[in-house]
Amino acid sequence: MLKLAAALSTLFHCAVKRRLFIPYLKQHFFFAGPVVMDISGFTEKGFKRKLAVQALFGKVFYLSEDADTLRLHTLSESGDIETLEKLVDDAGSEEPDDDSVRRFGWSGVTALRCCHRWSWASRPIGGHTVEAAVLGEEKGFIGLCPGERLRSGQVLSLPVFIVFKAPIEVPVSSDKFWLLTENKHLSLPSPFDNKGNYVISLSQLVRWMAAKAEELGVEIYPGFAASEILYDENHRVVGIGTNDMGIAKDGSRKETFQRGLNFYCTGKLTFLAEGCRGSLSEKLIRKYKLREKGQGQHQTYALGIKEVWEIEEEKHKPGAVLHTIGWPLDRKTYGGTFLYHMKDRQVSVGLVIALNYHNPYLSPFDEFQKFKHHPSIKSLLEGGTVLQYGARTLNEGGFQSIPYPVFPGGAIIGCSAGFINVPKIKGTHTAMKSGMLAAEAAFNVLFEGSQLETYWDSLKKSWIWEELYRARNYRPAFEYGLLPGLAFSALERYIFRGNLPLTLKHGKPDHEATEIASHHTPIPYPKPDGLLSFDVPTSLYRSNTNHEHDQPAHLRLRDPNVPQLVNLPKFEGPESRYCPARVYEYVPDEKLGHKLQINAQNCLHCKACDIKDPKQNIEWTLPEGGGGPGYTIM
Secondary structure, three states: OOHHHHHHHHHHHHOOOOOOOOOOOOEEEEEEOOEEEEEOOOOOOOOOOOOEEEEEOOEEEEEOOOOOOOEEEEOOOOOHHHHHHHHHHHHOOOOOOHHHHHHHOOOOOEOOOEEEEEEEEOOOOOOOOOOEEEEOOOOHHHHHOOOEEEEOOOEEEEOHHHHOOOOOOEEOOEEEEEEEOOOOEEEEOOOOOOOOOEEEEHHHHHHHHHHHHHHOOEEEEEOOOEEEEEEOOOOOEEEEEEOOEEEOOOOOEEEEEEOOOEEEOOOOOEEEOOOOOOHHHHHHHHHOOHHHHOOOOOOOEEEEEEEEEEOOHHHOOOOEEEEEEEOOOOOOOOEEEEEEEOOOOEEEEEEEEEOOOOOOOOOHHHHHHHHOOOHHHHHHHOOOEEEEEEEEEEEOOHHHHOOOOEEOOEEEOHHHOOOOEHHHOEOHHHHHHHHHHHHHHHHHHHHHOOOOOHHHHHHHHOHHHHHHHHOOOHHHHHHHOHHHHHHHHHHHHHHOOOOOOOOOOOOOOHHHHOOOHHHOOOOOOOOOOOOOOOOHHHHHHHOOOEOOOOOOOOEEEOOOOHHHHHHHHHHOOOHHHHOOOOOEEEEEEOOOEEEEEEOHHHOOOOOHHHHHOOOOOEEEOOOOOOOEOOOOOO
16 A cells, blocks of 8 residues: 555655755644644755755765765754754855755755654554555655765765665666466567666555654554544534444444544644545545546556565576566456565565456456466466465556545545556555645645645646656556557557547446356366465465454445345355455355355455445445554565
C-alpha cells in the first residue's frame, strides 16, 4: 500500500523547499491514513558564499569553507532551531551570486520544524505494504530528496537517500519484457524505462520514512484504525473517529473493551491517504460525488499477488527486472507478471490480474501458482525458498477515473484517489507527488488564506497529469483482447507518443464484468507440488496474518441471502476463488445444501471482495486495530 508513502512525502516535501522558515506559526492539518500534523512556518535567511547548509530529517550537513568532504552534524533534540539560527547567522547575510548557486545547489538553507502530529495505522508501519517496487530516480522519493552537487575543489554528488541510509540500494541492472506462451518466451521492447531506477522493498522504505517522520515530531499510533469521518453541522469534515476495541463476536463488551476516540480538527484540514479502495475515501467520493466532478468514469481495479523468494547465489542478479504478459492468462484477460531481483539473494515475484475478467471459474491465486512452473521461471526459483506472501488490489482506472480530490475540509491523496501509471505498474512516485502538491496547497490555505482547490489546479499542471494522460489509452485498449491491446499500445507509445486524439473509455465496472458460469467451463488447476507452488494455508502462514478471533466479522453481507440465491446458482460461488486467502468458502448445509462461510481471520485486506462480488453484496469494513497481514520484506 502506498498510503503512508503518500502521506509522509507531504512531510518531507516541506524539508526540501528552498527557504528556511524560522518563526513559529503553529497550525494543524490532518492526515488521515489518517494523519494529523502541526507545521512551523518559514522565512528566508542569507548565507555565506562557501557555506551550504541543508536541514533534513532533524539533521544538518554542510560543506565548510576549507573542507573537501561532507560533514554531517546531528542537531540536539531541544536546540535544533537555535542551532539552525546560529548556522544561518554565522553564514552572514551575503546573498549568493550565480556561481555560488551552481556550486552549492540551493540559494538558501532548508529546514522543517514539526510539532505535535498524530498518525493512525491499523498495523505496525509497513505491515500492510505489499507492492513490489521499482523506484524512479527522477520522480517520487528520489525526486523528492535529490542529491546536491557540493563543490570544494571537486564536484561531490551525494543523493540524500544515500546520506541518510534509506533502504534504496539496488540499481536496476537490466530491464526485460517477455511475451509468454505455455513453454516459451518471446522478448519484446521494454516500455518500462527503468534505467536509473532502483529495486526496493516498499514495506521497508515506508518503515524508514515513518522513523524519519517521527524524528520530525510526527506521532504515529499503530494499532488504531480510523473508521469514521466526523462532520460539523455544515457537512464539512472536521476529523476522524477510531473504532471500538474489545467487542466480542456476539456484540458484547469484553473485559478489554475500549471506546473508540474522536479526533476533531475544527477549522483545519483532513487528508485521506488510505491506499487503493480506501474505506473512508470511498465514502467521501460517493457523498460529495467527487468521481463525477473529476474525470467522470468509474474506477477499475487489479489484484496483485506476490511472493518474496530467497534463491541460489549463482542465479541471483541484483537489479534485474523482468515483466511478462500472456500465459498463464487467457487472451481476454488483462494482466501480467513481474520478477525483481532485490538484495541478499531475494527475488520478488508476482502476478497482477485485472478484476474485470469474465470467467467466474478463474482463480488469481492458482493462476499465480501455475505461472511459477513456466520453464523460464521454474529454472530460477528451483532450489529456493519462499520467505513471504501477500496480496493487494491496485487502481487501474488511470486518467479517466481520477476523482475531484478536494472535499469540504480536506483532500484525498495517493492511491486513495488513484494515480497509478498502469502500463508501467508504478504508483509510488505519483502518490508521493500528490502528497507534495497537497502540502503546498495546505500551507497556502493555512498561512496565506487561499483555497484548497489549488491542489486540484496544481495536479492538472503537474507531471502527474501529463504522465497519466499519455498512458490513458493502454488499459482500456486491452478490452479488445491481448493481441489488439498490444498492437494499439505499440501504436500509442511509438507513433503517437501518448497524444492520440481520442480517449478510450473503460468497459463495465469489474463486478458487472463477471459472466454467468454456464458460459464457461471450470478451469482444472494442477495441485501444488510444495516446491514451486503451494496451497492457500501454507501461503497464508507466510503472510503473518493475524486477527483477534473473538470479534465481529469485518466482512459483512448486505443481504445474507445473495450467496445462496445468486452467487452460487448463477456464478458457482466466485468469492471462493477470487479471494487470495480463501476467506470465503461454501460448506455443506443440511437445509440449504451449501452455505457461505466467512473465515474473516484469514483476510489479507486486499479488498478484492469489496470490488469483484457480482452484486456488490460484500462490504469490507475495518477490523479491530492491529489485525491483518504483517509484511516485513514486501
